[in-house]
Amino acid sequence: MDFLLVQVLNSISYGLLLFMLASGLTIVFSLMGVLNFAHASFYMLGAYFAYQISRWIGFWPALVLAPLAVGALGMAVERFALRRAHKYGHVAELLFTFGLAYLIEEATHLVWGRSAVPYRVPPDLDGPLFSIMGTQYPMYRGFMMLIAVAMLVSIGLVLKKTRIGLVIQAALTHPETVEALGHDVPRVFMLVFGGGVALAGLAGVIGGNAFVTDPGMAAALGPIVFVIVVVGGMGSLGGAFIASLMIGFIQTFAVSLDWGLFGYNISQVAPVLPYLVMVLMLIVRPKGLMGTREG
């Protein structure tokens, strides 16, 4: 029973981290139609920035400054490069973000080297939050969940309740009308892109020290984020939330249940199961759980 409880908590916290990572991607896609292949690279940058800033002035400032820095970089990318690629259609955009991912990875090699950097959980958050029958539940995981939930709520509020949120949503479907009303639509897009990658940056700040900060981290989490966005439904924040938790549960419980299947143990293939879910989803329901667009 306690074992089950611990695994449920593990599933939720991992799922929420995935959600933090996927939310930015899905927002950018739903509002701009841009599928950003470099999204996980911004996650990695968030972790490296946080490492650097926390070495200078500590973790708490880094928690705020690193996502802002990543967001600013994202805006610059949108303003000076992506906007130009946008004119040539979605394929050009895709290829651009694909190349960008490589550029960012090589740049981190040059600046921080090829090995892992010692980015650590701050002492205030290091240690057990509570313990269930001898198994400790780390405080940092609780913190991770808190940030993720706070993020979900605030994004929802901004998009649904504020004026800027209304403008963003309007710009998605009727850009000309919004422009005619005197709003600067390209600027809105720039803000959205910057905001989306800033969320990835925030996930990096939180995930970088929970796991490992090294140049391979973008490649490690990149594919799974696409799985979440596809399963949840392209562009649906709620869908991404449900899909993240689902993937978290599938992976965790596939590991903890020692079910045999055709001579294979299911835990052996646990990390690959999300991709199976994605393929099945694309066959059965291509628009995903809560998606509105086809494909």
Added chain:
Amino acid sequence: MEIRIKHAALAAALLFGASGAQAQLKIAYIDPLSGAFANVGEAGLKHFQAMAEEINAAGGVNGQKLEIVGYDNKVSPQEALNQLKRVIDDGIRFITQGNSSAVAGALIEAVNRHNERNPGKEVLYLNYAAVDPAFTNDKCSFWHFRFDANSDMKMEALTTWMAGNQKIKKVYLINQDYSFGQAVRKAAREMLSKKRPDIQIVGDDLHPLGKVSDFSPYVAKMKQAGADTVITGNWGQDMSLLIKAAKDAGLTADFYTYYAGGLGALPAMGESALGHVKQITEWHENVLPSSIEKWSQDFEKKYKTDFYYLRIRTAVQMFAEAAKRAKSNDPKAVGYALEGLRFETPTGEVEMRKQDHQLIQPLYLSTVQRMAAKGGPKEVKYDVEDTGFGFKTDAKLEASTSAQPTSCKMTRP
């Protein structure tokens, strides 16, 4: 015109000869020099280059200067074979490689084929780190020499030590799902059941290589199973993440690993490894007193990387010694001279076993501790990658402990 060119060439040849510099003796280093494992590949290359420098300062190999040439294989067997073709086209006849047994297996086959078809132009392969036991058993080859203990030998040493530790009751195995991880798991099961039948194997997980980002579900299983000891062949991220997850969940089990001291591992694991993560290696920097203490520190200063691979030092020195004894830099002659060669290293005498070309050498079991300067035990004089953590020897396991029988039936040219 033609005559003039010939004259020029002749003059150049004369000049070249007169200056006393003969053609260089080259070893091709075929390992990752770009991509995710480039840091590991580059560190190995530096070790080889340092050794070549030392050999050259002492007069080279039979009068020829030794040069190490890097070829990037991106840890891909296919890419490694392409690079081997280039190496052969470049006229290089000695190769070395270490990262990944999948690559090593492909190289051994290709070298065998090439040597069979091109008598007189043979290539010799010095393996400094690929540990799949098959290479010195049923896949053994005259052209392959291994300077690292293979994974069965390391497990033999580990389990011999574990057999004497009565506190160990419940062992959990977790490994990467490919040839090496499976070999570790199989050997651990067999050897433990022979040496300590009372030890329970309470868990046995295989997971895909490099695909797991959250190990906490695995750690929860270890807790549930009551494991007091974990054996893992994991390396890279798969090991760092496992150790971090174990610390977060408050798992106090000891971790017996192969690669806790590998490049990048300690910076990633940090404090979470302290006191309960062990490694089995042929060397670490706190094997003291040591005849190469100053030498290894000089190496670190000059090349900006820790001296990790004693076996590379041994490999290059034994290679030079064999060439000297053979009075030839021909791969076949060097190969015959390497067979059965005994050699004195800073950790004791080692032998390149004739039957299977496996180096028999002492191994050390050591544990992560804080370095002495930061309040750790006094034996931990040096830290790893400036982390403030280093290794403290638990036990030295003599060469005879880990030696394994071989099924190799070597065919010699």
